[in-house]
Amino acid sequence: MDKEKKNIKRREFLKGSLVASGALALFGTGAFILDNKAAENIPREDFLRPPGAIDEKDFLYGCIKCGLCVQICPVQAIKLSGATEGLAFGTPYIEPRMQPCDFSCDALQCVETCPTAVLDFKPFKEAGLRAVEEAAAQPGADLSQVNPFEVQKVAMKEEVRIGKARVNKSTCLAHNEQGFKGISRGKDFEGIYRSPNSDATSASPLSDRVFNREICNLCITECPIGEKAIYQKLNRSGKLVPHVLDGCTGCGVCQMVCPTEDASIVVEPY
Ligand code: SF4
Ligand code: SF4
Ligand code: SF4
Known part of the structure; x- marks a missing residue:
């Protein structure tokens, strides 16, 4: 191998080493930032989660970030959090100053659609059924005038605690x-x-x-x-x-x- 070829090989080796060390440094910094972010952001008590969200820590680990709640909301009130949010990355939240949940879907569709039940429909279902039973039990209630869907809709909406x-x-x-x-x-x-x-x-x-x-x-x-x-x-x-x-x-x-x-x-x- 002549001297010129040796120099080229040496330069390539040095370049490769520099790129590798750079990548390692970046990876290290990224991991450090993510680690810190994750530490800062678990649990994200400051996030307003969609209706029916379970306890924040369980929510964070249970949400599969499928985005179905985002897609179904008719007013697009639900967003998915960005990459700077540590382990909360990709989880749904609401920013009401820009777009609140106005209940115009009428039936808490985000909750109903959630495949993992981290948006839990059970309390809403129970509140709806309870309200229908109470309406029917009113003295002199005319059951032909009670629209169970309307009664359930109001009760479910009132049960929300974002x-x-x-x-x-x-x-x-x-x-x-x-x-x-x-x-x-x-x-x-x-x-x-x-x-x-x-x-x-x-x-x-x-x-x-x-x-x-x-x-x-x-x-x-x-x-x-x-x-x-x-x-x-x-x-x-x-x-x-x-x-x-x-x-x-x-x-x-x-x-x-x-x-x-x-x-x-x-x-x-x-
Ligand atoms: S909208 Fe309500 S909180 Fe806002 S300024 Fe008016 S009264 Fe006050
Ligand atoms: S239910 Fe509460 S958050 Fe929603 S508009 Fe009324 S006061 Fe505001
Ligand atoms: S539908 Fe449920 S699992 Fe999917 S992103 Fe929304 S909260 Fe997470």
Whole structure:
């Protein structure tokens, strides 16, 4: 082998070694980051999971990241988390400020479709059946007038506990005795929902709705659950303000519709 060939071989060997060490270093760093991320993010108590999610730790290991809950949601409220989320990578969550669960599927389809039951349908089924039995047991109940599907639908929806909404009194318009006029999140906002104040059978853009309130109460009037979840209360200072009850499902419609720059009502996970 002449000197030139020897030099080429040496250069190739050095290049190969450098690439290999680089790859090892990258792999090491990646593994370190993932390890740290995983450690940071298990369990992801800050994630709002879809309705019926079981305990976070069990959810994390039981969810097979199939994405069926994402596909079936008619308002596309469910997203899959990204690669920076450690072991929570690929698991479903809801970001209500952008798109809440508005119950417009009517039957918790994400829960029904989940093949692993990490979104557990059992409590909803039981709540639905219980409500039908209670409706039928009402004194003087006319069973021909009881629509079991409607009764079950309402009961199942009310059973959801994604989290609970909390009002930020310092920024809430009502707490500051202010009203709201206009399109709450601007005309380009893409979030949709089925307003309880319309006859629509499916969700439509929030940007289609123009509000005019002397004292802001959008979180109250647009809540799909109604007075079991949130109502307008006269506080000690004589202001009409939103008050959240334990019947709040954490659906997040209030968080989407709130017109302040950062939402003044935010769903916190249980
Ligand atoms: S349907 Fe169930 S298993 Fe599939 S991604 Fe959703 S929660 Fe996970
Ligand atoms: S929509 Fe927002 S600003 Fe208006 S009352 Fe509710 S929390 Fe306050
Ligand atoms: S207050 Fe109503 S709209 Fe807001 S999260 Fe609770 S149930 Fe949903």
